[in-house]
Amino acid sequence: MVEAPVRENDGLALRPYQVEAVRALRAAFAAGKRAPVYQLPTGGGKTVVFAHIAREGAKRGTRVLILVHRRELLLQGSRALREVGLDHGLIAPTLPPSDAQVRIASVQTLVRRLDHVSPPDLVVIDEAHHAVAGSWRRVLEQWPRARVLGVTATPARLDGKGLGVHVDGPFDHLVLGPSVRALTEAGFLAPADVYAPPMKADLSGVGTRLGDFDRREMRLRMDKPVISGDAVDHYLRLTPGRPAIAFCTSVEHAEHVAEAFTDADVPAASIDGGMSDVERDGVLEDLARGEIQVLTSCEIVSEGFDLPAVEVAILLRPTQSLTLYLQQVGRVLRPAPGKASATVLDHVGNVKRHGLPDADRSWDLDGAMRRSAGEAPVCRCPECFACHPPARMCPVCGHVYGGEGREGLRVDPDAQLERVSRAPRDLWTPVRERMRQAHIEQGRCRTFEELVDLGIRRGYGNPRAWARNVWRARHRSRRLGPSVPEAAADEVSA
Structure with missing residues (x-):
């Protein structure tokens, strides 16, 4: 059990x-170890x-x-x-060389400057699960005599x-x-409610490349309007209005998912490595x-993304990587006031x-945990789709299981879907109709100013910011077409 009080240590707040x-x-260093690694969620x-x-x-005096x-980790x-x-x-692009006693370096920049960097006594590797890659x-x-400290979840x-x-390694x-x-019980992480709606994606036959699902095949299977629409449906049904991150299979997929949310009157935007630092920072500030x-x-937001107010992780990227899965869901576990x-x-079945x-x-340290063997012991309620440890009753809706919920058994997540398929469809028909009408209304807006007027009519708090996100999502996927008018962009960011 983790103790809840925070201990002060020489002016720096350290938890026990x-x-x-x-x-x-x-x-470990005193015992002669050269390179320990610290694991913490x-x-x-x-x-x-x-x-x-x-x-x-x-x-x-240690260097x-x-x-x-x-960049986000450097900052x-x-x-x-x-x-x-x-x-x-x-040590980063566009910055002058630094010979400070303590330095933070972008590894991509550092490998190009190795001959001009003074040797350290201690090398700290953040996100140390990358440390066997070539650049690291x-x-x-380059410095075989330096001690090494890795940190990773x-x-x-x-x-x-x-x-x-x-x-x-x-x-x-x-x-x-x-x-x-243990961290959740002590209040240092937020508890997670997990739902696994019926999968719309067909992943049968998807190949494996470099230890994970083939990216091209996965993108083709996942980037479909029916799957994006299902993600919007469940967000509106289960977590409406709560800040969320959707993890997608490609930049284009992320843009299409953002468009689907925007079409349903949910303000959304995509972020990718091709954006400028200013533009990426602006989206995160929004x-x-x-x-x-x-x-x-x-x-972009799978690692190094630190925004505790985000409450919802929408998983739209299937993965065989336990590391990637935990990095993604970990983005929403940070506690925040009111969360x-x-x-x-x-x-996509990642919880399964x-x-x-x-x-x-x-x-x-031998790589044994790179993925789970077989199906993980998780119950999924056929009534509300909540996932939880094996039990006789769903802790969310109270559904009583038969033999499928007993401890130690694996649950077939598709076993009961037929008997409940009508209920969700009836519940969400109004939602889908509202999405369809909103999409039609939004599609009639041909200019940025028409989008602003629509946002005003809908009563949005910041109609120009909403219009900007719609406009960018509409044109970014084509990588051409008009950008947001400069005056409007300046006004939104002011």
């Missing part, structure tokens, strides 16, 4: 399990742990280099170091490569933090302010493959 992590990592505070270690090391692979790490009062430099390995081989890779030195010791369940309710993406719980809407977000999992 973070204090224990620092002690365990120090003990997403939202548990890994950045705080390595910020504390960097600060304490800097006091003793620290922190490696990240995304997040820099913010954490500033909060503990630690001066540091950044080149960095570690999921010390396993999809492709079967382990992280331990005995399987040609970089790490020689694993320090385990508390589980998702989500934080509530001007959009649903953010869709392929991979009683998180919700996962699984349209990998288990509930707070299921007990045994991590090691």
Whole structure:
């Protein structure tokens, strides 16, 4: 059980399990380990742990280099170091070289500057499950005498490569933090309600490539109006108005899903790596302010995305990777004021493959946890589609199971769908009709200003922001056509 009180440690707020992590990592180094890795669930505070270690090391003259692979992680790490009062430099595109005692580096930039960077004493690898990839390995081989510290929620890779030195990985010791369940019980993570509506996608025959579903085949199976519409249906039925992230199979798929939500009067936008930093930041700010309710993406928000107010994860990307699944659902588990719980809407069977977000999992460094073996022990209610541990009764709607709900049995999620198919259809017919009419009305708007007028008539709080998102979603998928008028864009962002 994780203790709930927060302990103050030399001016830096560390929770009890973070204090224990620092002690365990120090003990590993003292015992002669060169490269321990710390596992802690997403939202548990890994950045705080390595910020504390960097600060304490800097006091003793240690030169620290922190490696990240995304701009969002670089900014997040820099913010954490500033909060503990630690001066540091950044190694990133467009920035001048830094020889500060403590540096945070984009690994993509660092590998191009290796010959011009002074050697560190300690290399910290954020999202350390990437550490066996080529760029990371080149960095570690550049400074073989440096100590290494990895931090990750999921010390396993999809492709079967382990992280331990005995399987040609970089790490020689694993320090385990508390589980998702323990952190949830202590109030450090939000509890998750999980629903798995009947799958509209047919994944039969989809091949495997590099350890996961073939991306091209998966995109063709998932990027269909009926599947996007089903995601909108269930969002409106189960989590209307709550801020959500939809995880998609491709950039185009994300754009189409955003369009489907927008057509249903749900403010939505997609985000991708082809956008400028300013544009991406603007979309995230819109989500934080509530001007959009649903953010869709392929991979940009799977790691390093830190917006605790987001409450709903909409899973539209099937995956055989336990690591990817946990990284995605972990995005909504961070607690926030007024956030009683998180919700996962699984349209692709990932919960069935990998288990509930707070299921007990045994991590090691040989890659054994890269995916679950067989079906995970999860019950899915045939009445409300809620997923929960094996039980005789659904804890959400009270449905009493027959033999299919008994502990230790696997549930066939399709067994009871025929007997309840009429009820959801009857319930959601008005929703679909409203979506159809809204789509027709919106399609009649040929200019940006006509969209603004429609938003005003519908009573939106910020009709120009809504119109901007509709306009961008409408034209971005074609990568051509008019952009948002500059004056309107300036007014929206002002």
